Amino acid sequence: MTRSDSMHSSDFIRTIIAEDLKTNKNQGRVVTRFPPEPNGYLHIGHAKSICLNFGVAAENEGGVCHLRFDDTNPSKEDIEYIESIKADVRWLGFDWGDHLYYASDYFDRLYEYAIQLIKDGKAYVCDLSTDEIREYRGTLRRPGKESPHRTRSADENLELFERMRGGEFEDGSRVLRAKIDMASPNLNMRDPVIYRILHMPHHRTGDKWCIYPMYDFTHCLSDSIEGITHSLCTLEFEDHRPLYDWVLDELNTACHPQQIEFARLNLSYTVMSKRKLLDLVEKGYVNGWDDPRMPTISGLRRRGYTPEAIRNFCERIGVAKRDSTIDLALLEHCLREDLNKRAPRVMSVLRPLKVVIENYPEGKVEELEAINNPEDPDMGTRKVPFSRVLYIEKEDFREEPPKKFFRLAPGREVRLRYAYFIKCVDVIKDKQTGEVIELHCTYDPETQGGWAPDGRKVKATLHWVSAPHSLDAEVRLYDHLFTKPNPADEKEGPDFKAHLNPGSLEILKSCRVEPGLSGALPGSRYQFERQGYFCMDPVDSSAGALVFNRTVSLRDSWANIAKKG
Ligand code: ATP
Ligand code: MG
Numbered sequence: 001m002t003r004s005d006s007m008h009s010s011d012f013i014r015t016i017i018a019e020d021l022k023t024n025k026n027q028g029r030v031v032t033r034f035p036p037e038p039n040g041y042l043h044i045g046h047a048k049s050i051c052l053n054f055g056v057a058a059e060n061e062g063g064v065c066h067l068r069f070d071d072t073n074p075s076k077e078d079i080e081y082i083e084s085i086k087a088d089v090r091w092l093g094f095d096w097g098d099h100l101y102y103a104s105d106y107f108d109r110l111y112e113y114a115i116q117l118i119k120d121g122k123a124y125v126c127d128l129s130t131d132e133i134r135e136y137r138g139t140l141r142r143p144g145k146e147s148p149h150r151t152r153s154a155d156e157n158l159e160l161f162e163r164m165r166g167g168e169f170e171d172g173s174r175v176l177r178a179k180i181d182m183a184s185p186n187l188n189m190r191d192p193v194i195y196r197i198l199h200m201p202h203h204r205t206g207d208k209w210c211i212y213p214m215y216d217f218t219h220c221l222s223d224s225i226e227g228i229t230h231s232l233c234t235l236e237f238e239d240h241r242p243l244y245d246w247v248l249d250e251l252n253t254a255c256h257p258q259q260i261e262f263a264r265l266n267l268s269y270t271v272m273s274k275r276k277l278l279d280l281v282e283k284g285y286v287n288g289w290d291d292p293r294m295p296t297i298s299g300l301r302r303r304g305y306t307p308e309a310i311r312n313f314c315e316r317i318g319v320a321k322r323d324s325t326i327d328l329a330l331l332e333h334c335l336r337e338d339l340n341k342r343a344p345r346v347m348s349v350l351r352p353l354k355v356v357i358e359n360y361p362e363g364k365v366e367e368l369e370a371i372n373n374p375e376d377p378d379m380g381t382r383k384v385p386f387s388r389v390l391y392i393e394k395e396d397f398r399e400e401p402p403k404k405f406f407r408l409a410p411g412r413e414v415r416l417r418y419a420y421f422i423k424c425v426d427v428i429k430d431k432q433t434g435e436v437i438e439l440h441c442t443y444d445p446e447t448q449g450g451w452a453p454d455g456r457k458v459k460a461t462l463h464w465v466s467a468p469h470s471l472d473a474e475v476r477l478y479d480h481l482f483t484k485p486n487p488a489d490e491k492e493g494p495d496f497k498a499h500l501n502p503g504s505l506e507i508l509k510s511c512r513v514e515p516g517l518s519g520a521l522p523g524s525r526y527q528f529e530r531q532g533y534f535c536m537d538p539v540d541s542s543a544g545a546l547v548f549n550r551t552v553s554l555r556d557s558w559a560n561i562a563k564k565g
Contacts, residue, residue, distance in 0.1 A: 009315075009318070011318055011319040011320065012319070012320070012321065013052070013056065013230070013232060013260055013262060013319055014056065014059075014319075016230070016258075016260060017030060017056060017060065017230060020229070020230075020258075021060070025229075026229040028062070029062070029227070029229050030056065030057060030060040030062070030063040030064070030229055030230065031057070031063070031064050031065075031066070031226070031227055031228050031229045031230075032053040032054075032056055032057050032063070032064075032065045032066070032228065032229070032230055032231075032232060033053060033065060033066040033067070033068050033101075033223065033226065033228050033231070034046075034049060034050050034053045034054065034065060034066070034067055034068070034089070035068045035069075035070045035103075035219065035222070036069065036070065036085050037069070037070045037071065037072075037073070037076075037077065038069050038070075038071055038077045038078065038079075038081035038082045038085060038203075039073065039076040039077050039078075039081060039274060039278075040081060040274030040275075040277060040278050040289075041081065041084050041085070041088070041274075041277070041289040041290075041296045041297070041298055042084070042085055042088045042089075042296060042297045042298075043272055043274070043277065043294075043295045043296045043297065044265065044267060044272070044295045044296075044297070044300065044310065044331070045264055045265040045266075045267075045272045045295075046088075046297070047092060047265075047297060047310050047311075047314055048264070048265040048314050048317070048319075049232070049234070050089060050092055050094060051092070051310075051311055051314035051315070052232060052262070052314075052319055053065050053232055054089075054094040054095075054096075056230070056232075064097070064099060065094070065096060065099070066096060066099040066100075066101055066226055066228070067085075067086070067089060067096040067099065067100050067101070068100075068101040068102065068103065068222060068226070069082060069085070069101070069102045069103065069104075070103050070215070070218065070219065070222070071102055071103055071104045071202070071203070071204065072103055072104070072212050072213055072214070072215065072218050073198075073212065074198065074200045074201065074202040074203060074212070075198065075200055077203060078203065079203050082203075084289070084298060086100075087298075088297035088298060088301075091297065091301060091307055092297065092307050092310060092311065093307045093308075093311065101222070101226060102204060103213075103218050103219075103222050104202060104204045104205050105204075106218070106221065106222055106225055107205060107208075107209055107213070109221070109225060110213045110217065110218060110221055111165070111213075113217075113221055113251055114161065114176060114194065114195060114213070114217075115158065115161070116251060117178065117194075117250060117251065118154055118157045118158055118161060118176075119154055119158070120250065121154055121179065122178060122179050122250050123157065123176055123177060123178050123179055123194065124147075124149060124150055124151075124152050124157050124176070124177055124179055125149065125152065125156075125157050125160040125161055125164065125174055125175070125176055125177075126147045126149045126150070126174065126175050126176075126177045126191075126193075127149055127173070127174050128147055128148075128149070129172065130172060133147075133175070133193065136182075137182075137187060137190050138182070138187075138190065139187075140185075140187070143182065143183040144182035144183065144184075144187075144190040144191070145182060146182050146191075147177070147191065150179060150191070160174065161176055161195075164176070164195070164197055164210075164211050165209070165210070165211050167199070167210045169197055170197065170199075171196075171197050171198055171199055172196075172197065173197065174197060175193045175194075175195060175196050175197070176193070176194050176195035176196075176211075177191045177192065177193050177194060178191060178192050178194050178217075178243075178246070178247070179191060180192070180243075180246060186239060186242055186243075187239075188216070188239055188240050188242065188243045189242055189243060189246070192214070192216055192243060193214055194213060194214050194216070194217035195211050195212070195213055195214065195217070196211065196212060196214065197210060197211050198210065198211070198212050216240055216243050216244070216247070217247060219231075219244070220243075220244040220245075220247050220248050220257075220259075221247065221248070221251075221253070223255075223257045223259075224248055224253040224254075224255045224256065224257060225255075227255050228255070228257040229257055229258070230257065230258055230260060231244075231257045231258065231259045231260070232259075232260050232261075232262065233259060233260075233261055233262075234261060234262060234263070234264040235261045235262065235263055235264065235321070235323065236264075237259065237261055238261045241259050241261070244259050245259075261321070262319045262320065262321060263319075263320055263321060263322055263323045263324065264323070265317065265326060266323070266324065266325040266326065266486075267295060267325065267326050267328055267331065268325055268326070268327050268328045268485040268486065269328050269480040269481065269482050269483075269484070269485055269487070270295040270328065270480075270481055270482060270487075271295075271482070271487055271488045271496055272295060272488075273488070276488065276496060277289070277294065277295075277296065279497070280294070280497070283497075285497060285500055286481075290302045290539070292304075292476070292478055292537075292549050293478055293481045293504050293505065294481070295481075297310075301523075302535075302537065302538060302539065302549065303478065303535065303549055303551050304339075304523075304525050304533060304534065304535025304549055304551030304552075305335055305551065306335070306338050306339070306342075306525075308338050309331075309334045309335040309337070309338040309339070310331075310334075312334045312337070312338065313330065313331050313334040313335075316330070316334065317330070325485070325486065327558065327561065328480070329556075329557045329558035329561060330558050332552045332556075332557075332558065333556055333558035333559065335533070335551065335552050336533070336552060336554070336556055339525060339527065339533045339551065339552070340375055340527075341373075341375055341376065342373075342376075342525070343373070343525045343526055343527045343533055344372045344373055344379060344526055344527070345370075345371065345372060345373055345374075345526070345527045345529050346513065346514050346516060346517060346526050346527070346528060346529070347370075347384065347417065347463040347464060347465055347513075347514050347528070347529050348463075348465065348473070348475075348511060348512065348513040348514065348517075348528040348529075348531065348534075348548075349391045349392060349393055349463070349464065349465050349470070349511065349512045349513075350393065350475055350508050350511045350528075350531060351393060351394040351395065351508065351511075352391035352392075352393075352394070352510065352511070352512050353391065353392055353393065353394045353396075353397055353436065353437075353438075353439065354389065354390075354391060354437065354438045354439070354467065355389070355390045355391065355392050355422070355438070355439045355440075355441055355464070356388065356389055356438065356439070356440050356441070357388050357389075357390065357422060357441055357442065357443045358425065358440050358441065358442055359442045359443060360387070360388040360443055361388070362388055363388075364387065364388065365385050365386070365387050365466075365469075366385070366386045366387075367383035367384070367385055367386075368383065368384055368385075368386050368418045368419055368448075369381050369382075369383060369418065370382055370383070370384045370417075370418045371418075382516055384418065384465075384466070384514055384515075384516070385466045385469040385515065386416075386419050386420075386466055387466045387467070387468060387469065389466070389467040389468065390416070390464045390465065390466055390467055391464060391465050391467055391470065391512045392408070392416075392439075392462050392463075392464045393462065393463065393530075396408055396460075396462045397409065397424070397436065397439060399427060399436060406459035406460045407460040407462060408422075408424050408439070408460070408462065409424060410424050410425075410427055411423070411424060411425075412424055413444075413458050414458050414459070414460045414461070414462055415447075415450045415458045415460065415461040415462070416450075416461075416462055416463075416464050417450070417461050417462065417463050417464065417529065418449070418450065419443075419448070419450070419464070420443040420444060420445070420447045420448055420450070421443065421444045421447040421450075421452060421458055422441040422442065422443045422444075423441055423442050423443075423444075424439055424440070424441050425440050425441060425442055426439070426440035427439060427440075428440065463528075463529045463530050463531075465512045465513065465514050466515075467512070469514075469515045470512035470513060470514060470515060471512070471513050471514075471515055471517060471518055471546060472510060472511070472512065472546070473511045473512070473513045473517070473546035473547065473548055474507065474508065474509055474511065474545070474546065474547045474548070475507075475508045475511045475534070475547075475548050475549075475550065476505060476506070476507050476508075476537070476547065476548070476549050476550065477505070477506040477507075477508065477550045478504060478505060478549065478550055479501060479503055479504050479505075479506075480501050480504060481500065481501060481504050482496070482499045482500060482501055483499050483500075483501045484499040487499040487500075511548075513528075513546065513548075517536075517546065518543070520536045520541075520546070521536065522536055522537070522538040522539075522541055523535060523536060523538040524536050525551065526548075527554075528548075530554070531550075531553070531554070532550050532551070532552060532553040532554050533550070533551040533552050533554075534548040534549060534550055534551060535548065535549050535551050536548055536549075537549050
């Protein structure tokens with residue numbers, strides 16, 4: 001059994017790779033790459049590609065995965081993005097070792113390759129404008145028209161290309177094009193542009209270049225230079241594969257990787273293109289790339305997602321050839337599954353209602369034992385203070401309880417978790433507004449731990465905190481960023497931003513959390529009992545001013561979907 005059989009359910013890509021190993025196609029090597037363009041932060045869709053590329057490499061003896069920055073467009077790229085991408089890949093749990101590369105490191109070699117194509121009569125300098133090139137290209141129904149410059153001699157092309165490089169011409173005035181076939185049914189093969197003029201410094205090569213290679217020329221050659229065996233990319237590149245192969249064949253490169261396409265991840269209630277995400281960031285619809293509502297890796301991390309949950313999600317959705325949209329509820333389900341095992345339980349009251357226990361001695365404090373995680377006895381217990389004045393959740397009391405509301409109401413007895421039975425004996429209201437501002441209760445000292453010696457039952461168990469001991473905290477509740485399952489669908493309208501959910505962020509001030517959280521570390525995760533999973537915000541929280549993000553609520557809509565299905 002190979003390692004890949006034992007660790008992963010297989011998919012069509014892993015099957016191809018296993019077959020190549022069997023036939024010794026690449027002398028037993030498996031070399032993949034993850035090739036982000038540093039023009040934005042990584043999102044959950046990239047995680048799918050990362051898990052696939054690094055996963056395939058890890059599953060095969062001696063397998064390697066490169067991290068390569070596809071940095072050929074200095075107008076959109078930035079060092080900030082490079083650093084964030086590296087941090088995100090590492091956080092997801094993957095390691096490129098020594099294999100960190102930049103397409104810009106190949107600019108000299110790519111230039112040499114372009115010269116070779118020109119010499120071979122396979123590329124020419126074209127003076128048509130961008131619009132003219134588009135016009136000449138034709139459409140799926142209409143064949144293209146040859147550029148008047150297509151017949152330039154190799155010598156003339158060499159001279160013009162060198163002058164392009166020398167900075168003699170303006171942006172957009174000339175391009176280098178591959179000479180392929182203007183009548184090809186594949187538009188990508190109708191003499192694609194492979195170099196353009198761009199007088200703009202590059203974040204790595206500085207002012208050295210004023211011409212930059214295009215994606216289709218750069219990508220295949222970078223793969224080849226690095227000795228990649230399997231170049232895994234998303235379906236939109238399927239139509240580019242003939243060009244990928246053409247460039248490598250014409251240049252007769254020693255290494256000719258196999259490009260294999262798979263379906264990209266689409267997720268409901270969010271958008272997944274860097275251009276759209278950048279739009280949200282730049283126009284201030286969210287608070288930066290790492291806003292916990294964003295589908296970016298940094299947003300998910302700040303929200304409280306674990307790398308394990310994301311990797312598990314990627315494994316469950318699998319890799320296939322057909323496009324589909326995955327329900328966000330599945331991602332949340334994977335997250336709950338992981339946090340349920342590892343997140344310590346604490347009691348926090350998000351919308352506090354004061355409760356005075358009339359028959360509990362003034363000044364007395366008991367330290368009651370609470371279980372840290374019922375799923376994991378090894379996580380032990382802790383002490384929580386109980387005193388005469390407590391807070392419970394506002395929504396856990398109703399003055400006139402409807403049917404099936406079993407929580408606290410006048411005259412009714414409920415259990416306080418890990419503590420006592422209490423009974424509501426009086427309701428204090430604000431004289432002006434009539435709002436309930438305080439409850440008076442009695443407790444039964446015989447019920448410590450939550451059970452009555454006389455066997456009487458209560459129908460509800462509430463969480464609570466001791467008022468004088470609890471800590472103040474801000475809690476941020478998050479909901480879907482969009483109100484539509486597919487906000488980017490053109491059928492929903494021209495601008496996806498019209499479907500932003502105005503209720504995607506609710507900020508609660510003056511929440512009360514149990515005192516044990518005073519030592520919480522930024523980024524640490526908890527289950528607030530009966531409320532959901534929360535994460536101490538790594539950016540805005542500090543010891544004196546606690547801020548928690550709701551990572552995910554406890555209600556698992558995926559479990560319901562799965563049951564129905
Ligand atoms: P976007 O469309 O979000 O801007 P991109 O394709 O331009 O993404 P790149 O930086 O070029 O972003 O992507 C790096 C790699 O990640 C590529 O191989 C790409 O195919 C892959 N990738 C991007 N988005 C997804 C996705 N939603 N699902 C799976 N893989 C993806
Ligand atoms: Mg791209």
